[in-house]
Amino acid sequence: MRIRRMGGGLDLPVIGLGCMVMPGFYGPADEAESIATLHRAAEIGVTHLDTSDAYGAGRNEELIGNAIKGRRDRYVIASKFGNTRTPDGKPAADGRPDYVQQACEASLKRLGIDVIDLYYQHRVDTSVPIEDTVGAMARLVEQGKVRFLGLSEAAPDTIRRAHAVHPIAALQTEYSLWSRDSEQHVLPLTAELGIGYVAYSPLGRGMLGGEVAGADSIGEGDRRREHPRFQGDNLAHNLALVDKLRAVADAKGCTPAQIAIAWVLARADNIVAIPGTRRVRHLEANAAAAEIALSAADLAALDAAFPPGAAHGDRYPAAQLAMLHH
Template sequence: MKRRSLGTTDVSAIGLGCMGFAGVGGMRAMYGDVDFEEARRVLHRALDMGIDFLDTAEVYGPFLNEEFVGETIRDRREEAFIATKFGFRIEEGKVSGLDSRPAHIQEVCEASLRRLGTDRIDLFYQHRVDPAVPIEEVMETLEVLRRTGKIRFIGLSEPGPETLARAAKAGRVDAVQSEYSLWERGVEADILPFCRDNGIAFVPYSPLGRGFLTGAVKRAEDYEEGDYRRNDPRYQGENFDANMRLVDAVKTVAARHEATAAQVALAWLLAQADNIIPIPGTKKRSRLEENAGAADLALSKEDLRALDAAAPVGGTAGERYSNPAMLKMVRG
């Protein structure tokens, strides 16, 4: 597996998003039921392949995801680079708001260390910007945790350009995580250039468009109750049909390379800049191995032009989220 820089170290060029092992709100994951024995095999196979960048968060489960990841790789901790996140208030197993107060950040850090069974968190992200707490206070708290060895690197998830600039002035931001893919390109105008110019790694989550860009998807109504995709506007009605035209363009490029649509979508991301490190999620070893193949797929200028034409900025049909509250928490 090829490597890319993050802070003063390097990680696998493609990471593994672990949210699917225990999605937000309970052990039944957001994208269907989980075979936990297979999930354990996925984590071990990732490390065997050199995919060491593992992404989790306290809110996944809540808490269960960190416990699962920590327990599974306990004997292989030194092979892994673990990223986790803080920033939500969690009460009775549910998210009840944002909370990035310094005392809460410190509490979450200690709790995450226990759940992960480790003595340090490699990358600690603010999961969503808390408008009630100045980002300068957040950065000051994270710098203290860094100096005391509790965390190694500092990240922000879904910051807006002003918040990111203030944070970078207040301390050293090592990574920014936001949604980015062929069907969600909003970060290209401001966040990506800032990260590139300031030596900040950019970590796209949902790099396969919540699975849509693989082409192996169904309409919203065909998913079981409880599956996130039932309520995803981009999976619904005319939006589904319009967005499948992008998938057709991805498949056309894939056919030229004897690759899969997922590999092309990930290779497109990797081609955008050297500081981009996507973290596709999967619960199956076969998909993990497929995704890893994207690191060795070189797209031509013709391929990139065709994909850009098929996926213009703002061209995806449907909102990112059906819940307005979730939309309010991005680009904070």
Template sequence: MAEGYTVPRMKLGSQGLEVSAQGLGCMGLSAYYGAPTPETNAVALIRHAVNAGVTFLDTSDIYGNGTNELLLGKAFKDGLREKVELATKFGITNLSVHGDVKFSLRGDPEHVRSACEASLKRLGVTCIDLYYQHRTDINVPIEVTMGELKKLVEEGKIKYIGLSEASALTIRRAHAVHPITAMQIEWSLWSRDVEEEIIPTCRELGIGIVAYSPLGRGFLASGPKLVDNLDQDDYRKTLPRFQQENLDHNKIIYENVQAMATKKSCTPAQLALAWVHHRGDDVCPIPGTSKIENLNQNIGALSVKLTPEEIAELEAFARPDLVKGDRYHDNNTATYRHAETPPLSSWKEA
């Protein structure tokens, strides 16, 4: 389905950034989803993606503790950098995903600057196209974090600023300091809580939407068999939705998606990804994969057309009350999305 297909371009946000209408999430090549992909294979995948028109590449300094950025740096050699829109992130430190997720967050100016300098070095570039705060630091006013990011824009070290998993109020406060170009959120058929407040806020402010895990971390592509084939140290094995008592229920969602995909002569992954593409021309999903075959299939999702009736039917399959299990572990879900930073008046620099 992807052969001969040209990946369209889109405006992401209202500040001038243009990206491929589908990106590539690079995290799983280096971390959290089992053993890292061999470097030669990973570089070949990245190069294939870019040559196929998927030029919007997403990484973070915490993915493999910097190894994912180093990987992209190696892929960028021989002129590839000029062909891509590069997004990376800062703000999560000391991340552990064994059992309950544990991490530290930093949004203070010193860390913002040092993290950016370190990412530039690992990536081997002089400027980052889109630089996200990966998660909200509840100890630092968002205005303080944004102030340092604004300086980095003025210095030419980053072009555009993004947020990830921030609350609606945080988005508004940040945007008042410097325009936010993109908001990265988990958005898929079975993760739709962002539709109530986050999406409308972004659209009101002209902020582009980047959907990570648009295939439900692989579940909407493979169903319950995904879990059987995961490496023992794959982070997904610890997530609530992938526990057996929830999996037995959630498999019905996949089976319904699979049945519709069969009728439409596409794969379940293509159908689920097409649903995200149909959410609006301001939405760019960034599915990840380590296999060129899967990447080609994902590109094919761009040519799957859905009627309003089919969209409604898909959404009925995965109504929030039909999805069992949280996105993350209970003890940190609030930290991932709903936390607020203190008011600017409370800030005293050390």
């Protein structure tokens, strides 16, 4: 597996493993299959595991902790804090310095490890100056509980201010053929500041993998049912986009998912992708995308088929969308 350098000297494989789906966000959980996938990941060089205390209210961190027991040194563990809920269940953020410390210690305990390799603020808390939050995160580095710091879905000004307090190793946002918002300001800023870019949902929450055939293929309890891109006329339009991706994939002898991942990796040298899965077969197929070279003609065809704004519908429900880019 090829390696790319993020900020501060953090090296990550170009393809990591997003673990959000394991607690059952997109269909039923399968702990045994998830653990098999986590073990297989290390065997094929997908050593970067991305989780959060928000995934299954900590259950995903516990699952990873069980899976990596006795093999911790084979993985780069990334986790996040601050993506919270109000008592009535609405999305919220918490960046208070005391909370940062408490959240990290709770994650370390669930993961069963002494240090988190990459620790992100999952959502920016607009009620707390970013300098205060990152200052508390920097103290975690001083304490030896965290190695590198990251931000997720932060606005350019916030990234600059945070980076001035302590070097930010990685900025994580959604990025794919149908989510290209970050190309305008965020991606250029990461290159300017020497920050790595971690692209989550490079497969458009599974849509670009070609496995969503329509509304009936998204089961009850699957959170994608709440997302505008997977509803009504938006879904019909977006499925037609996938047909264009499939045409490029067929010409290359690859799957649509592999082409979508290869496109993300081709955008800049500081990008790594973390497609999520809980299945070994998907993990192996995603990892193979690291070896796909897209020609200038391939890239031009994809850009023509997926210009910025090509997907119909917001990428999150309204309440979650309001938590982004602060």
